Amino acid sequence: MNYFIILNKCAGGGKARLLWPKIQQQLAAAGVSYKTFVTQYDGHATSLAQQLLGQLTDNQPAVIIAAGGDGTLHEALLGCKQYYSTNPSDHQVPLAFLPIGSGNDFARALNIPLHWRAALDQILNCTQAISVNVGRYVNLGTHDNGYFSNNFGIGFDATVVHDANQSPLKNSRYFGKFSYWVSVVNALRSFQGFKAHVKIPGQQERTFANTFLLTTTNLPYFGGGIKIVPTASAYENQLDVVIVEKPNLIQLFLFVSMIFLKKHLRLRFIHHYVGQQLFVSTEADRYGQIDGEELGAQTYQLKFETDQYPFWIR
Missing domain, CATH: 3.40.50.10330 (Probable inorganic polyphosphate/atp-NAD kinase; domain 1)
Incomplete structure (x- = not known):
C-alpha cells in the first residue's frame, strides 16, 4: 500500500x-x-x-x-x-x-x-475501505457547494470559532484549548438571537424567531467532545439538525447540565430533526463554520443532503 x-x-x-x-x-x-x-x-x-x-x-x-x-x-x-x-x-x-x-x-x-x-x-x-456518510451543502444564493465530515454550524458555535481563531491564545501549545473557553464566555455575554427557517421535504416548514445555535451534523460530537446528537451516526444515510433557541440564564445552566447527561434534546427550547435532505435559511448575517473552519458572517440559504466517501477505517 x-x-x-x-x-x-x-x-x-x-x-x-x-x-x-x-x-x-x-x-x-x-x-x-x-x-x-x-x-x-x-x-x-x-x-x-x-x-x-x-x-x-x-x-x-x-x-x-x-x-x-x-x-x-x-x-x-x-x-x-x-x-x-x-x-x-x-x-x-x-x-x-x-x-x-x-x-x-x-x-x-x-x-x-x-x-x-x-x-x-x-x-x-x-x-479495506468502508463507505462513510458525509454531508453535502449547496448555497442556493451563490450555487456554491461543499462537503463536511462533521457539521455545519450557524450562530453561537460559529461565533465561538471565529472569536477563538482571532485570539492570541489560539496558536499556543499550552493555552490553545483555553481560547475556546474564553470565546465561549465572551459570546454568551454578547450573542444576539436570529430568525431561522428549517424545511424537511414532506414536512411543514418551521420558523425560529430567536435562534441561538443551528447545527447540521453527521456525527454525535461537536466542539471537541460535546455530544450534541447522541444518536447521530456517520454510517446512517441521514443528517441531524439541532436548533437551540436563545436560552435565559436558568435554561443555559439546564442545557449545560442536561448535555452531560445526554438528555438535552428533551428540553423545550431545543429542537431536533432528521432527514436525508433539508433546507435552512436565516434572515440576518451570522457567523458560520464547517468542521471547525470559519465561514465569516453572512445570510444563509442552504440545501443539505447526504453523500458518501470511502474511509480507511478498521
Whole structure:
C-alpha cells in the first residue's frame, strides 16, 4: 500500500509539529512506503489532495492520510470530492484520519484512537475501505457547494470559532484549548438571537424567531467532545439538525447540565430533526463554520443532503 500524508504541522496549536518526528520513526520502523505533503496555508490540503489524486494511476493501491485536526480532514475530503466530481472514477482513493489536532471529533465518532500511535497502527493494519456518510451543502444564493465530515454550524458555535481563531491564545501549545473557553464566555455575554427557517421535504416548514445555535451534523460530537446528537451516526444515510433557541440564564445552566447527561434534546427550547435532505435559511448575517473552519458572517440559504466517501477505517 502507498500512503500519501497531508500534514498540518500547525494542528493542535503546534502539537503536530512536535509529534511528526515520532510519527516518522514509527513509519520507518514499520517499513511503510509514504510521501508527505505539508500544508502551508488555509485551504492548502484541498489543493494538495486534488494534485496527488491527479498523479495516481487508476489501479495504484493508495490511501490519503489527513494528519491534523478536523479542519485538515475537512479540507482533504473537499479536495477528494472536488477531484472526483470532475474526474469520475469507480475507484476512489480512501481517506484515513490521523488525529493530532485539538478537537478530533471525527475520530471520537468513528472509534479512531485519539492517541496518534494507536491511530497510526489502526491505519496500517486496515485492509479495506468502508463507505462513510458525509454531508453535502449547496448555497442556493451563490450555487456554491461543499462537503463536511462533521457539521455545519450557524450562530453561537460559529461565533465561538471565529472569536477563538482571532485570539492570541489560539496558536499556543499550552493555552490553545483555553481560547475556546474564553470565546465561549465572551459570546454568551454578547450573542444576539436570529430568525431561522428549517424545511424537511414532506414536512411543514418551521420558523425560529430567536435562534441561538443551528447545527447540521453527521456525527454525535461537536466542539471537541460535546455530544450534541447522541444518536447521530456517520454510517446512517441521514443528517441531524439541532436548533437551540436563545436560552435565559436558568435554561443555559439546564442545557449545560442536561448535555452531560445526554438528555438535552428533551428540553423545550431545543429542537431536533432528521432527514436525508433539508433546507435552512436565516434572515440576518451570522457567523458560520464547517468542521471547525470559519465561514465569516453572512445570510444563509442552504440545501443539505447526504453523500458518501470511502474511509480507511478498521
